Amino acid sequence: MADLCTIALARQHADKAAGGAGYVWQAIVSGVSAWVCTAINRDVTQQSYVAALDGHGGFVQTLPQYPVASVSSVAIDGQPIPQSVDPCTPGWVLTGVRSLALRGGYRFARGYANVAVSYVAGYATVPADLALVAARLSALTYVERTRVGLTSQQIQQE
Numbered sequence: 001m002a003d004l005c006t007i008a009l010a011r012q013h014a015d016k017a018a019g020g021a022g023y024v025w026q027a028i029v030s031g032v033s034a035w036v037c038t039a040i041n042r043d044v045t046q047q048s049y050v051a052a053l054d055g056h057g058g059f060v061q062t063l064p065q066y067p068v069a070s071v072s073s074v075a076i077d078g079q080p081i082p083q084s085v086d087p088c089t090p091g092w093v094l095t096g097v098r099s100l101a102l103r104g105g106y107r108f109a110r111g112y113a114n115v116a117v118s119y120v121a122g123y124a125t126v127p128a129d130l131a132l133v134a135a136r137l138s139a140l141t142y143v144e145r146t147r148v149g150l151t152s153q154q155i156q157q158e
Contacts, residue, residue: 063121076109
């Protein structure tokens with residue numbers, strides 16, 4: 001899994017605490033990126049997937065990772081399904097950002113893990129809102145790292 005933001009962006013959000021060793025920042029940015037992906041239950045960076053999905057007897061199948069950039073193969077019960085190149089040609093077609101639809105009499109036959117799909121999904125560049133979340137959480141983690149375990153702290157008077 002790739003980091004959702006750069007160390008430079010995270011440092012910008014830390015203001016006065018922007019110093020520090022690069023390896024500390026790298027660990028924080030990588031950890032926060034992993035946490036964000038876990039929280040949203042998916043990896044947003046573009047990569048290849050091979051999914052074994054349960055057929056439900058219908059014409060549309062939702063893919064677990066999105067947005068889908070391309071589909072290289074679809075098979076139902078081991079039988080390859082061709083891509084439909086026009087509305088009159090039987091086969092599969094990508095609909096929306098995460099669904100496959102079948103045309104010309106094909107169906108996703110009922111079965112357990114009987115639909116195999118190879119595809120590429122995710123964003124080529126991390127969306128700005130996720131990069132900002134990762135940068136701000138990384139900066140907060142960096143600033144707060146010295147306060148772990150503190151219950152109170154006395155401030156010197158001038």
